[in-house]
Amino acid sequence: MFMKTNRAQTRARLMAGIATAAVTLTGVMASAETVRWARVADALTLDPHSQNEGPTHTLNHHIYETLVGRAVDGSLTEGLATEWGISEDDENVWVFQIREGVTFHDGTPMTAEDVVFSLDRARTPPSGMAALHAAVEEVTAVDDTTVHVRMSGPAPLYVQNLTNTFIMSKAWAEENGVETAPNFAAGEEAYSVRNTNGTGPYVMVERDPEVRTVLQAFDGHWADAPEVTEVIYTTISEAATRVAALLSGEVDIVQDVPVQDIARLEQTDGVRVVRGPENRNIFFSYDMSSETLASSDADDNPFAKPEVREAMSLAIDRNAIRQVVMRGESQPSAAPLPPFVNGWTEEMDAFGDPDLERAAELMAEAGYPDGFSVQLDCPNDRYLNDESICQALVGMLARIDIRVDLNAQTRSLHFPLIENWETDFYLLGWGVPTFDSQYVFDFLVHTREGSYGSFNGSRYSNPDLDAKIQSLSTMTDLEARDAMIAEIWEEVMEERIFLNVHNQVLAYAMRDDINLDVHPENQPRMTTVTFD
CATH class of the missing domain: 3.90.76.10 (Dipeptide-binding Protein; Domain 1)
Structure with a gap:
């Protein structure tokens, strides 16, 4: 025998701040339908x-x-x-x-x-x-x-x-x-x-990686049959080409709508745009532990110095990125976790205006009055306007004499740089499917050892903090657990392990007879699609 968990209470604790959304489900198949679904990457x-x-x-x-x-x-x-x-x-x-x-x-x-x-x-x-x-x-x-x-x-x-x-x-x-x-x-x-x-x-019946995948409804599936009986999943990396494919009728759903095209698509006959916040934040991080940086002209590791990390936080202009790069389609934040997540607070989220004068003073105090050079590794096909966000930061850091060489490439090459500790400075986006801060700590903060820290590209290591993180898994007093989460976040924020930019906001565009809600993890399911 077992005790059923009180899912309502658990959800209330973990989902604080999440907007209520309705999901449209189908009980029986209305008709055989093919949906051609496109996104930026496979x-x-x-x-x-x-x-x-x-x-x-x-x-x-x-x-x-x-x-x-x-x-x-x-x-x-x-x-x-x-x-x-x-x-x-x-x-x-x-x-x-x-x-x-x-x-x-x-x-x-x-x-x-x-x-x-x-x-x-x-x-x-x-x-x-x-x-x-x-x-x-x-x-x-x-x-x-x-x-x-x-x-x-x-x-x-x-x-x-x-x-x-x-x-x-x-x-x-x-x-x-x-x-x-x-x-x-x-x-x-x-x-x-x-x-x-x-x-x-669905059963996979055709696969050409980074080009096209065809799925057909599995007639032996235990659930009611979906209205979408065939899915043609297509990778279209170029933003303008994705939008053109939708407007021409070549595809039916575009998951990654370029922010610059949202307003135009909303005014286009025959097109429906659905928006919603994503449970994902976008941030920069850096090697805080190595003695030197492979890509820098500095004799030591500037990122190991708190003054440099603080100077960078004073140089970034999150509101400018929101207005210019994201066309208003983001939620600027200093907190490296979305507001969906247990542990998020308004205090963590808050940030001030850039202060270049103070940033320059900190750079001089750290021993870099003339700045330093470094390579920034960035994906160009994973997050909304990811390369443009990196380009914006390059210009912002130049104002405090941090000379950045941008290396933008596909995510299949980018992610191994983080996992293999082959990057000094990088951009990453992180979703939190558990809706709990421990997920962030386990993957991004804990020392890389065993199953922990697989995406801790900063090389940050703090045994005392590791012990606190591990204790979260088996804490039954949820109030005490929340207090421990707050304690961990206080140290993480003080150390400036992350230079956070914003939380992503999503938009899906589709034929106007298609119904598909934005999923908070940006994981749309074709089984939930219905047709008018």
């Missing part, structure tokens, strides 16, 4: 655990499934688990009742053993999902439909970590030699990178 891999990355998860959510899902209003929904809760007999054990009658695309039944295999695979490095499961000690199948997850201590919020952890076939993985997730950062190739076998609502 999934980096089809392996369900290799990369913890937004576009990768978005495509994989159509092919694979998770134990629990996330609705557009931020609440948890049933997935491959129909019930979940903490065991009445042991507060360290989570119990999941697995949905019956589920089959993989190859026709084999899904059982609790597949769930055990998948969670073990996801929590084992080099899986990109490992930090989400760092507190898991053991996963066991009690019977074909019951799974126990033993934690290192009481972990009342663990279920929130499961919305992007996909379930795969143990037999298929063993047959194809992919029992462990391939190492994406090392460029490791594996059968699961280009082939799939999920339980999801």
Whole structure:
């Protein structure tokens, strides 16, 4: 037996500030429909655990499934688990009742053993999902439909970590030699990178990476059939070309609407634009720990000095980026987490006007009266106007004599620089699918060791802070836990590990007979599309 978690209370704590949104669901298929869906970049891999990355998860959510899902209003929904809760007999054990009658695309039944295999695979490095499961000690199948997850201590919020952890076939993985997730950062190739076998609502029938992926509705899926029976997913990196494809009727939905085109599209007949805030912030970070920087002319590491980090924070003009680069389509913020997330406060979010005079004084105090040079690594196909944001910062830092050489490239080359510690200074965007600050700490703040710190490109390391971060997983007193989160954030903000820019605001554009809500994690599901 187990106690069902009070999901209403948990959601109220974690979703503070999230706007209420309605999701339109379909119960029966109205007609066979093909949707041509375009966005700026493709999934980096089809392996369900290799990369913890937004576009990768978005495509994989159509092919694979998770134990629990996330609705557009931020609440948890049933997935491959129909019930979940903490065991009445042991507060360290989570119990999941697995949905019956589920089959993989190859026709084999899904059982609790597949769930055990998948969670073990996801929590084992080099899986990109490992930090989400760092507190898991053991996963066991009690019977074909019951799974126990033993934690290192009481972990009342663990279920929130499961919305992007996909379930795969143990037999298929063993047959194809992919029992462990391939190492994406090392460029490791594996059968699961280009082939799939999920339980999801769509089957992949055609795949040309970075060009086109075709999905067809899985007639053996356990849920009601979607109105969209075929999905043609197309990568169009050029902003103007994406918009032109929508206007010409070549595609039906554009997920990444260029900010400069939103107003025009809203005035265009036959086009519907839907907006909403994303659970993602955009920030810069830097190597704070190395003795020297590989790309700098300084004899030491300027980023290791608090005065330099403070000077940079006084040089950035977030409001100018919002108005000029983002055309008003962003939420400037000094806090490296979105307001959706438990732990966010208005005090963290606040920032002042640029103060170049004080910034110059700090640079001189740090020993750089004439500044220094450094390379900034930036993606050019991941976030809204990412390269333009980097270009804006280059100009802003030049005013305090930090001479920046911009290196902008595709995200498949950019992310490994962070994961392999091959960048001195970089831009990154970070979504928080758990809606809790621990997710940020586990991946971005904790010392890189074991399953922690996989995207801690700053090399920041603080053993005392690490211990506090690890304690969050098993704190049952939520008020005390919130106080610990605030304590951690106070130190992170004081250290200026992140130079935050803003929270992203999303816009989807589509044919005006299509209904699709903005998802807070920017993970639209074609199963939720309806037609007028």
